Every structure is written in C-alpha cells, then in structure tokens.
Amino acid sequence: MDAWVAAHKETLLQLSLSHGAVLLRGFPVPDAEAFGRSCEGLDLAMTTMEGSAAPRTNIYKDIVFTSNEAPPSEKIPFHHEMAQTAHPPNYVLFFCETPAATGGETPIILSEEVAEYLEVNHPGLANDLETHGVKYQRTMPADDDPESPIGKGWRSTFNVQTEEELEMAIQGSGYESWEWQPNGDLKTVTVAQPSLAFDPRTGRTLFFNAVVAAYVGWEDSRNDPKKSVVLGNGVALDDAVMMDVDRFMTERRVAFPWEVSPNSDILFCFKYGKISHIHDSNPDPRRTTCS
Numbered sequence: 001m002d003a004w005v006a007a008h009k010e011t012l013l014q015l016s017l018s019h020g021a022v023l024l025r026g027f028p029v030p031d032a033e034a035f036g037r038s039c040e041g042l043d044l045a046m047t048t049m050e051g052s053a054a055p056r057t058n059i060y061k062d063i064v065f066t067s068n069e070a071p072p073s074e075k076i077p078f079h080h081e082m083a084q085t086a087h088p089p090n091y092v093l094f095f096c097e098t099p100a101a102t103g104g105e106t107p108i109i110l111s112e113e114v115a116e117y118l119e120v121n122h123p124g125l126a127n128d129l130e131t132h133g134v135k136y137q138r139t140m141p142a143d144d145d146p147e148s149p150i151g152k153g154w155r156s157t158f159n160v161q162t163e164e165e166l167e168m169a170i171q172g173s174g175y176e177s178w179e180w181q182p183n184g185d186l187k188t189v190t191v192a193q194p195s196l197a198f199d200p201r202t203g204r205t206l207f208f209n210a211v212v213a214a215y216v217g218w219e220d221s222r223n224d225p226k227k228s229v230v231l232g233n234g235v236a237l238d239d240a241v242m243m244d245v246d247r248f249m250t251e252r253r254v255a256f257p258w259e260v261s262p263n264s265d266i267l268f269c270f271k272y273g274k275i276s277h278i279h280d281s282n283p284d285p286r287r288t289t290c291s
Contacts, residue, residue: 001027002037016268020108022268026259039064048087054152055152066288071146078276096260104279108253111275117248118207122244122245129211133232134192134231137189207276211229212245212249
C-alpha cells in the first residue's frame with residue numbers, strides 16, 4: 001500500500017484539494033502500523049502534536065496516534081484538527097483499527113458550506129469572527145486525563161516536566177496568558193486567532209476553527225464549554241447562534257460506517273480550512289487512529 005500511495009501521491013493531493021476528502025477503500029491495510037507505512041508513502045512533513053487538546057498515544061514512529069483516548073461515550077464536536085494552535089496540519093488521515101458495533105463514525109463537512117450558512121443566516125457573527133477572530137480558554141491538568149476528550153495535560157502538551165520548564169516553553173507559543181491553579185492545573189488563554197479563511201482557488205470563505213468544538217464540547221471537571229471560546233475582543237458568543245451553527249453542521253455532515261481489516265478504510269482529508277470533522281459518540285469501545 002505504501003508503494004501505491006507514493007506512486008499516486010500527486011493524484012491524492014489534488015483530489016483532496018478539489019473535494020476536501022478522499023476515501024480509500026478496499027486496500028490491504030490490516031493495522032495501524034500498515035496505516036503508518038501508507039502515510040509515509042505520501043512523504044509529507046509531520047506536524048508536532050504539541051498544543052493538541054486531546055490525550056493521545058503514539059502508535060507508530062511519531063506518525064500515527066490514537067485520535068483521542070477519551071471514553072467512547074464522549075462525542076467530539078466539529079473542528080479542524082488543532083485549529084486552536086499556531087501551526088495546524090494541512091492534511092489529516094484517519095484509520096479505524098477497531099470499529100464500534102454501533103455508531104463511532106468520523107463525519108465530515110465542507111467548511112465553505114458552513115461559512116456560507118453563517119454569512120447568510122448570521123451575518124453579525126460572521127462579521128465579528130472576521131473582524132476579531134477568537135480566543136480559546138482551557139484549563140489543563142498536570143498529567144493526561146483519559147476520561148476527558150480535552151484532557152491532555154500541560155506536561156505532554158508542551159513536552160516538559162516542571163512548572164519552570166513550562167514557563168519557558170509557553171512563551172511565544174501562541175498564548176496570551178497563563179495562570180497556575182492551586183492544584184497544579186494550568187489555565188490558558190490563546191492570542192486572538194483567525195476563524196475564517198479565504199480560499200484563493202475558489203474565491204470562497206472557509207469556516208476554519210475549533211469554535212463549535214470548544215463551545216459545545218470542551219467540557220470536563222476543569223472547563224465550562226460556554227467559556228472556552230470568546231471573540232478576540234473578549235465578548236461572549238451568542239448561545240442561540242452557536243447552537244444553530246452546530247445544528248446545521250450536524251444535519252449537513254457526511255458519514256459512513258468504517259470498513260476494517262484485512263482491507264481497511266483510510267480517510268484522507270485536506271484540512272487547512274477545507275474539511276471539518278467530528279468523532280461520534282457510541283456505546284462500544286473503538287480505536288480510531290490519525291496521522
């Protein structure tokens with residue numbers, strides 16, 4: 001499979017650019033290691049997982065990671081991978097090693113559709129997002145909390161061990177402020193980040209952010225989702241508008257059951273502003289990986 005991917009690299013890149021995502025089905029990809037070798041066939045620069053909110057496990061050579069270590073009952077709302085960081089990836093590939101008996105899909109949606117809906121139905125928010133961007137607020141535990149979909153600890157987020165090392169690493173990494181909590185947690189606020197992008201190939205605006213994911217899903221014992229994202233000027237987002245955008249994305253999403261070993265699916269997404277994805281909740285264990 002890795003040789004086939006390498007031979008068809010330019011075609012795959014162009015298809016993902018044109019359509020947002022490409023589903024590779026029926027290929028001999030039996031496990032996460034084979035998936036990793038397929039990813040290597042693309043010969044693309046890897047993006048560091050530093051800054052990711054999700055607790056993950058490195059499965060193959062810093063190339064393949066679990067998508068999220070949170071319990072399967074936890075839904076992860078629509079987002080662009082690591083859009084809350086300074087350097088999100090251009091491409092993301094997904095591979096399901098162990099599917100759930102029911103549910104557990106990885107639905108996707110074109111970001112240009114979301115931006116168009118926002119501009120037509122909620123022009124005020126569209127203007128605010130374009131003018132001010134957004135800031136993300138998250139409190140991190142010291143160590144990874146596998147019970148939370150945003151439970152990645154500050155030690156693994158910044159690849160440090162001590163508070164002194166964190167103080168050095170966090171400077172200049174896209175955070176406006178950080179504050180130590182009495183229990184050792186770290187409360188962070190990012191600098192204002194763009195949440196709409198312009199696609200020069202199509203002339204269309206793209207809804208490129210983690211706004212819905214943060215507002216709807218960044219919830220655990222440390223974080224209140226309604227406070228997890230605000231406009232870049234500090235103004236809170238309108239709850240009714242946010243719920244309507246989330247509803248639209250849920251209704252317009254494209255989803256399919258994963259097919260697995262010995263011939264397993266690979267979902268190849270052009271992520272830089274083009275495709276937003278979620279991980280559906282489900283009652284059964286599953287193992288979805290990404291690169």
